[in-house]
Amino acid sequence: MFPPELAAIEPAGIPIAVDEVAGVVIRVFGVWFLNAARIVYVIDEPRRFGFAYGTLPGHAERGEERFLVEWLPDETVVYTIVAFSQPRYWMARLGKPLARMLQRRFVRLSKARMLAAARA
Numbered sequence: 001m002f003p004p005e006l007a008a009i010e011p012a013g014i015p016i017a018v019d020e021v022a023g024v025v026i027r028v029f030g031v032w033f034l035n036a037a038r039i040v041y042v043i044d045e046p047r048r049f050g051f052a053y054g055t056l057p058g059h060a061e062r063g064e065e066r067f068l069v070e071w072l073p074d075e076t077v078v079y080t081i082v083a084f085s086q087p088r089y090w091m092a093r094l095g096k097p098l099a100r101m102l103q104r105r106f107v108r109l110s111k112a113r114m115l116a117a118a119r120a
Contacts (some may be wrong), residue, residue, distance in 0.1 A: 001117075006026065007027065019039065021037070024036075036061040037053040038053060038065065039051050050069060052064055055085070059083040060088060061086065061111075079115075
């Protein structure tokens with residue numbers, strides 16, 4: 001679900017479990033930035049699976065992001081991303097329009113990646 005041209009998780013393959021810590025590596029204008037996050041909850045139900053991570057100190061933003069896949073009774077599969085955040089540092093505040101643009105791009109690319117994985 002993390003589009004490789006924009007973002008990655010390090011270390012790759014960490015378990016999706018509460019309190020796991022990961023580095024969210026973001027690419028901006030050819031430069032990679034590392035932002036730390038911790039999984040704060042996991043949804044593991046017969047027709048719903050997902051997790052949310054919260055940012056840790058040192059992350060450019062302060063907030064939380066949830067990724068959820070649901071299999072609805074009408075057989076539709078829905079993938080949603082819900083996020084809320086605010087800039088943590090003055091530099092991030094200056095770059096807020098760029099950050100929002102990158103977040104919208106991340107959502108588009110992530111949805112495309114999930115659709116490709118489902119079709120495969």
